Amino acid sequence: MTPRECPSCALDAPADAEVCPFCGYEFPTPRAGTRSVTWLMILLMVLFAIPLLAWLFG
Ligand SMILES: [Zn+2]
Numbered sequence: 001m002t003p004r005e006c007p008s009c010a011l012d013a014p015a016d017a018e019v020c021p022f023c024g025y026e027f028p029t030p031r032a033g034t035r036s037v038t039w040l041m042i043l044l045m046v047l048f049a050i051p052l053l054a055w056l057f058g
Pocket residue numbers: 006007008009010011020021022023024025
């Protein structure tokens with residue numbers, strides 16, 4: 001993960017920081033995007049788990 005530049009103080013804040021550690025600027029968090037990625041991961045896990053279970057019990 002690359003650090004993101006704070007638009008308020010122009011310093012590099014950690015990529016996962018919700019608030020700038022230097023000036024306290026609150027980064028807008030893309031909740032919807034994060035959620036869709038989470039669902040994609042769950043979907044992929046299910047898609048991999050079904051054939052695995054079929055193979056284990058088949
Ligand atoms: Zn800042």
